[in-house]
Amino acid sequence: MSKLSLTDALSSGEEVQTFEKAEKKAKILKKASEEKKEIGRPVVPEDEKAKKRSLYYTDKEWNRIEKIANLYDMKPARWIKMIVEKELRKESLL
Amino acid sequence: MRISVINKKGGVGKTSLAFSLAKDLEMFLLSNDDSVIEIAYPDMAKVMETPKLIDNVVYDFGGFVDGGVMDIINKSDFVIIPLTSDLNSFKKTVSLVNEIKNKNIILVANKAEKNDFAEIEEYFKTMFKFPIFEIKNSRIWKKTFEEKKSVLEIKNSSKTNKYIYRNSINGYEKLLKLIKKEK
Numbered sequence: 070m071s072k073l074s075l076t077d078a079l080s081s082g083e084e085v086q087t088f089e090k091a092e093k094k095a096k097i098l099k100k101a102s103e104e105k106k107e108i109g110r111p112v113v114p115e116d117e118k119a120k121k122r123s124l125y126y127t128d129k130e131w132n133r134i135e136k137i138a139n140l141y142d143m144k145p146a147r148w149i150k151m152i153v154e155k156e157l158r159k160e161s162l163l
Numbered sequence: 164m165r166i167s168v169i170n171k172k173g174g175v176g177k178t179s180l181a182f183s184l185a186k187d188l189e190m191f192l193l194s195n196d197d198s199v200i201e202i203a204y205p206d207m208a209k210v211m212e213t214p215k216l217i218d219n220v221v222y223d224f225g226g227f228v229d230g231g232v233m234d235i236i237n238k239s240d241f242v243i244i245p246l247t248s249d250l251n252s253f254k255k256t257v258s259l260v261n262e263i264k265n266k267n268i269i270l271v272a273n274k275a276e277k278n279d280f281a282e283i284e285e286y287f288k289t290m291f292k293f294p295i296f297e298i299k300n301s302r303i304w305k306k307t308f309e310e311k312k313s314v315l316e317i318k319n320s321s322k323t324n325k326y327i328y329r330n331s332i333n334g335y336e337k338l339l340k341l342i343k344k345e346k
Binding site for chain 1: 191207208209214220231232234
C-alpha cells in the first residue's frame with residue numbers, strides 16, 4: 070500500500086489545465102490582442118467622429134442605425150457597409 | 164507510475180478494469196465519472212470532476228475528453244483502452260487513438276466472447292501496432308464491486324474460486340504482469 074494518503078497526494082498534486090480553464094485563457098488572450106490592436110490604431114476623438122458623422126446623417130438617423138446594428142450585434146459602421154454592399158449588389162455595381 | 168484507462172464509448176468495462184488494476188497494483192484510483200469506486204475502495208479512490216495529476220495512480224476516464232484529461236493521458240506511463248467487439252466501439256477507439264499523443268497504448272478486447280478477440284485483432288493490427296490483450300467475459304467482473312475486491316483477489320479468495328475462475332482472467336493476469344515489469 071502506498072505510504073502517502075490519497076488526501077496528501079491530492080493536496081500536493083498538480084492541477085491540470087481543464088477545458089473550461091483553457092477556454093477562459095483563450096478568451097483573455099483574445100481580448101488582450103484586440104485591446105492591443107485598438108491601442109495600435111490612431112485614436113479619433115469622439116467629437117471629431119460626431120462631426121464627421123453629421124455630414125452624412127442626422128442624429129435621429131444615426132440613433133436608428135445604432136439601434137439596428139446593436140440588434141445584429143454589429144458596430145454601426147459595419148452594418149452600414151453591409152447594407153451599402155447589398156444595395157450595390159442589387160444594382161450590379163459590386 | 165500513472166495508468167489511464169479510457170474509452171469514450173460507455174459499457175466497455177473501464178471502471179471494473181481500472182478498479183481491479185488499482186487494487187492489484189496498490190495504486191490510487193481517480194475517476195471523472197460518477198461510480199461506486201469511493202465505497203468499494205475507501206481512502207484510495209476518489210471521483211473528481213477534474214482529477215489532479217499525481218503519482219501512483221490509475222485514472223478511470225469516461226465520456227467527454229477535455230484538455231485536462233488529455234494532459235494526464237499524455238503524462239501516463241500506460242494508456243489502456245478497453246473495447247468491445249462492435250463497430251461503434253471500433254470507431255470511437257480509432258478516433259481516440261488518433262487524438263492521443265502518448266503512444267504507450269494497450270488495447271484490451273474486453274468482455275470477449277467466442278470470436279471477439281480475433282475480430283478486434285484483425286481490425287486493429289492493420290492500423291496500429293499496439294499490444295492487444297484479451298479479457299474474457301466472465302461473472303467475476305460483476306462481483307468486483309459487490310465484494311469490494313479485485314478479480315485477482317476474488318480468484319485467490321478460495322480453492323473453489325481458484326478452480327471456477329482458472330481460465331477467466333488469464334488475459335488480465337498477463338496485462339498485470341506486463342505493467343508490474345515496468346513499475
